[in-house]
Amino acid sequence: MSRNEEAALSAPASVPDQDDDAIAARARGLTKAYGSGETAVLALDSVDVDIARGRFTAVMGPSGSGKSTLMHCLAGLDNVSAGQVWLGDSEITGLKERELTRLRRDRIGFMFQSFNLIPTLNAVENITLPMDIAGKKPDQKWLDQVIDTLGLRDRLKHRPTQLSGGQQQRVACARALASRPELIFADEPTGNLDSRAGLEVLSILRDAVDQLGQTVVMVTHDPGAAAHSDLVLFLADGRIVDRMPSPTAEAVLERMKRFDVIRGAADVPEED
Numbered sequence: 572m573s574r575n576e577e578a579a580l581s582a583p584a585s586v587p588d589q590d591d592d593a594i595a596a597r598a599r600g601l602t603k604a605y606g607s608g609e610t611a612v613l614a615l616d617s618v619d620v621d622i623a624r625g626r627f628t629a630v631m632g633p634s635g636s637g638k639s640t641l642m643h644c645l646a647g648l649d650n651v652s653a654g655q656v657w658l659g660d661s662e663i664t665g666l667k668e669r670e671l672t673r674l675r676r677d678r679i680g681f682m683f684q685s686f687n688l689i690p691t692l693n694a695v696e697n698i699t700l701p702m703d704i705a706g707k708k709p710d711q712k713w714l715d716q717v718i719d720t721l722g723l724r725d726r727l728k729h730r731p732t733q734l735s736g737g738q739q740q741r742v743a744c745a746r747a748l749a750s751r752p753e754l755i756f757a758d759e760p761t762g763n764l765d766s767r768a769g770l771e772v773l774s775i776l777r778d779a780v781d782q783l784g785q786t787v788v789m790v791t792h793d794p795g796a797a798a799h800s801d802l803v804l805f806l807a808d809g810r811i812v813d814r815m816p817s818p819t820a821e822a823v824l825e826r827m828k829r830f831d832v833i834r835g836a837a838d839v840p841e842e843d
C-alpha cells in the first residue's frame with residue numbers, strides 16, 4: 572500500500588483530505604439512484620470529484636449521463652443515495668432541508684437556461700432579490716462592479732419583458748454574482764441564446780473567474796461553450812470517465828464523438 576493510500580485510509584472519513592482552500596466542492600462515492608426495483612435508475616455511480624476553487628469547470632456527457640443530477644447533488648438541491656458531498660470544508664450530506672436552504676442562499680449562485688427572473692421586478696430588483704430575501708445588504712461597491720462589468724447600468728429600471736434574451740441572461744448572471752457566492756452553478760446558461768448572446772455570457776463567466784476569482788461549474792452540451800472552461804469533466808452512465816484540461820472546441824467535439832461511437836456500437840444488433 573502506498574503512503575497516500577495509507578494516509579487516505581487513516582484520515583477521518585468526515586474531513587476532506589488535502590488542500591482544503593483549493594477545493595470549492597468535493598464529492599466522494601457520490602451515488603444517486605432514482606426509483607426502486609425494476610424501474611430503478613442509477614443516475615450517479617460512486618462519483619469522486621474535486622471542483623477547484625477559482626476555476627471554470629464544465630461538465631459534459633451524453634443525454635442522461637447524470638450531468639444535472641451531479642450539479643444538483645453538489646449544490647444541495649437533491650439528496651444523495653450514498654456518499655458524501657462537501658461545499659468548502661462543510662459537509663452538506665446529512666444537513667436538514669432548512670440548513671440546506673440557508674447554505675444555498677448564502678454560499679451558492681445559480682444560473683439556469685430559463686433565466687427565472689421575476690417579471691414584476693425590474694433588473695436591479697431581480698439582481699438583489701436573493702439578498703433581499705436573506706435580509707442582507709448588498710456590498711454596493713461590488714454590486715456596481717458587477718453591473719458595470721455586465722453592461723447593465725442603463726437597463727437597471729427595465730423589467731425582464733423590456734430586455735433582450737441576452738440582457739435577461741446577463742441579469743441572471745449578475746444575480747448569481749451579486750452576493751459573491753463561493754460557487755456558481757450554471758445549467759446550460761447559453762441554451763436559449765443566439766450564438767452572439769451565448770458568447771457574451773460565456774465571456775462574462777470567464778471574466779468572473781479570471782478577474783473576480785469566482786468558481787464556476789457549468790453543465791453544457793455545446794463543445795464551443797465547454798472550450799471557455801479550464802477543465803471539462805466527461806460523464807457517461809453516471810461516472811466521470813474522462814477529464815480534459817485547457818479544452819478546445821475541436822478536442823471536446825472529438826471526445827464527444829467517441830461516446831456516439833460506443834453508443835452506436837451498442838445499438839447494432841449482434842449477428843448470429
Ligand SMILES: Nc1ncnc2c1ncn2[C@@H]1O[C@H](COP(=O)(O)OP(=O)(O)OP(=O)(O)O)[C@@H](O)[C@H]1O
Binds near residue numbers: 605614639640
Ligand atoms: N426525478 C427523476 N426520476 C427518475 N429518473 C430520473 C430523474 N431525474 C433524472 N433521472 C434519470 O437519471 C439519469 C440522469 O439524468 P440527468 O438529468 O442527470 O442527465 P443529464 O446528463 O443531465 O441529461 P440531459 O443532457 O438529457 O439533460 C437519466 O437516466 C434520467 O432519466
